[in-house]
Amino acid sequence: MDRLTELQVFTRVVELGNFSKAARELNLTQPTVTKYINSIERQLNARLLNRNSRSISLTEIGARYYEKCKDVVRNYEEAQRVASDNNTHIDGLLRVGTSLTFGRQIISPLLIRFMHAHPHLRIDVTHDDRYVDLIALGLDAAIRLGSLADSSLGGRYLGLNPWIMVASPVYLEQHGEPRVHTELTNHECLIYSSVQESDYWRMRTPSGERVSVYLNGRLRSNNLTSLITAARNHMGITAVPYYAASESIRAGALRQIMADHVLPDQEIHVVYPSPKLIPAKVAELIHFLKEAFQEEWWLTLPSIEHEPLMDAQEATP
Secondary structure (H helix, E strand, O other), X not given: XXXXXXXXXXXXXXXXXXXXXXHHHOOOOHHHHHHHHHHXXXXXXXXXXXXXXXXXXXXXXXXXXXXHHHHHHHHHHHHXXXXXXXXXXXXXEEEEEEOOHHHHHHHHHHHHHHHHHOOOEEEEEEEOOOOOOHHHHOOOEEEEEOOOOOOOOXXXXXXXXXXXXXXXXXXXXXXXXXXXXXXXXXXXXXXXXXXXXXXXXXXEOOOOOEEEEEOOOOOEEOOHHHHHHHHHOOXXXXXXXXXXXXXXXXHOOOEEEOOOOEOOOEEEEEEEOOOOOOOHHHHHHHHHHHHHOOOOHHHHXXXXXXXXXXXXXXXXX
């Protein structure tokens, strides 16, 4: 078997967390993907993946092997792109779908940078928190958060979107700062309603235990900006993506709490209508986004504008 193909298959299985998704993206059968993984493990005389009927996970040696493999695959793909697309002229119209808050704060600035790099390209951006039909809307690509459902769409993993718990210093001074997950039930929680099991926050404790905390809260919203505004106005504790709270944290309006309790990360993917036929402008966008979401991208966010914080006097009717 071709060793480079084996590495490509292995890295996609790890990043997608699923043999069938990797097979579909790579235009292979699932038995072929399994054969590639088995071949690597035989050559190394080591198990790289723990498998069961519902999920896969990396072994300790598998995790170290993946870190090396992804660099090899990335460098190869970059070399191929440079060789084949060195003077490619990207132009025409690129229609992109994205969500509201993530789209406004993260994707829109990236698309502006992408347009500066390709001055003959036009972009039409659609913002919608629903998973829209790409083909019906004529979208070339869409950026989606969360695990990908099995579908006929093509898809590439871009990176992770971490979540944190935050509250205003004023709220914490008035109500106390929770230190362990069991104390959250005594607090007013601001609930994001666009996730499954929104009445619970799932997290991993410092000891590694996975727990679910039932939430008490008067405010629920499917909009992250509304929750950030409420938290900044001392209404309670909320769990939001780091990017959504980053500016408020820098400004001192919000503070991260219980940083040693880890909330589940969201996966970031780009999807496109066909897994086999990828237009050059979409392939270029995928490469650009892969580079943008490297490592801890959320720690290097530029400043963004916020609505002015309503003070207590203005908040009184």
